[in-house]
Every structure is written in C-alpha cells, then in structure tokens.
Amino acid sequence: MDQTICPKFEKALSIMNKRWTSLIVFQLLEGPQRFCEIESAIGVSGRVLSERLKDLEKEDIVTRTVYDETPVRIVYTLTDKGQSLKPALNQIQAWADEWVEAD
Amino acid sequence: MDQTICPKFEKALSIMNKRWTSLIVFQLLEGPQRFCEIESAIGVSGRVLSERLKDLEKEDIVTRTVYDETPVRIVYTLTDKGQSLKPALNQIQAWADEWVEAD
DNA sequence: TATGTTACTTACTTTATGTAACTAACTATA
C-alpha cells in the first residue's frame, strides 16, 4: 500500500495495537509497577513483556527506574505521553461496558 | 494468568487490538465500502482482510451485503455497535495528533 | 476462445508469540 489514512494515526496504532501493549499501559495507569507485578497482573510472558517495555521506553511512553536494592527493584512508570492515553483507553472501556458481553 | 483486569475490557481488546482491525473499522466510519476498496485504502492483504471481516461480522460490528450484479458487488457496513467505536478511535486520533510524530 | 472483473481461498514463507529453561548479582539459610 502507499496512500495512508493518517500517518500519525497509523503510527499510534502500530504502537498501541501490538498484542499486550494497551493492557500494559492500562495496568500502569494504576500507578508505577515492577516487572513481575505487571507480568502477573495481566498474564503476559516475560519474554514479550520485556520486549514491549523496551518499545514503550523507546516511544517515551514508559520510564524505567532502577533501585539498587537486594534483590534489585526496577519500576516502570508512565510518562506524560503515557498518561495521556488514559482517555483513549477509557473510551474503549466505555464501549466494552456498553456493547461487549464477557465470555 | 487467571485474575483478569476487567473481562469486558479484555474481550474488547482481543477484538480491536488484532492487527488491522482498528484500521478496518476506522476506514468503514467513512461509509460502507467494498472489499477491494478497504484493501487498497489501508493496505491489508486479502487473506487477512477476509479473515478480519468474518471476525467483525461474528462480533456484530460489521454487516456484509451482497449485490448480485456482474461482477458481484459486496458491501461492508458498520452496525450500531461498530459505529459506536467512533469515540474511542477519535481519542486515539487525538492522542496521535498531540503526541506522535510521523516517521 | 481468451481476457477481465470481484471476492475470495489455498499453499507456502516469514514473523510474532508462547513456553520453559537459564543467567547475573546478590542474600539468606543450613
């Protein structure tokens, strides 16, 4: 393909529409969390979580902070750019509440 | 995993977060369109478009109408459930406009 | 008869994800 609908929109989807990404951000909207907390809260595998967190850092949606304790504690936090995804995720939540039936 | 954030939200993401799905719905918000129009507008392959449209029909987000002309004309239309995704996609668009830079 | 049309499907390749074992760098316990 060549003509694009809207490059920014497509870029946004190419980030957020990857499997697990929205759920990771949604989870971090609850507050900063460490690797294993996210992993067990949403059920993503460590392999993919690691990959996604790197992508999200690269996109400046998430920040990684290392606390040099024992064992090491690493905390992931949403940036302003990440926080500002809240209205979009809330809209999806609202749609789900109105239209989706749980399996 | 077992404990789930919100079953409806996760169900919504399992539909909308599949590759191409949001873009297909976004495209159909412009109005009813036929297979080849969607295909060339967003650049999805026929194989996957066919698969997604079946999923979207099954979820009652899209309706398939056959016009028995020559060659056959088949038109895909958003249902009310599909139309009601507009606010969510608009929020993503708004986020993209504010935060995303086109490549 | 050969070509063109749309809306797919099929076979095959490449990419993404899941699973489970492994590692680094330390501490606690026996």
Next chain:
DNA sequence: TATAGTTAGTTACATAAAGTAAGTAACATA
C-alpha cells in the same frame, strides 16, 4: 562453604499468526 532463593531479565525452541503470490468461481465482454 555449599545450597537455595530473590528479581529481572535472556536464550533456544515450538507453535501460531501474518505476508505473498498464485489459483478459483461465476459471470461479461472483445
């Protein structure tokens, strides 16, 4: 001192999903 336990990953391998390109049905036109 050896053994086991911690977190935050990584690695290797298997399976699932997506991309690519050719093929098909059902007709019409040249």
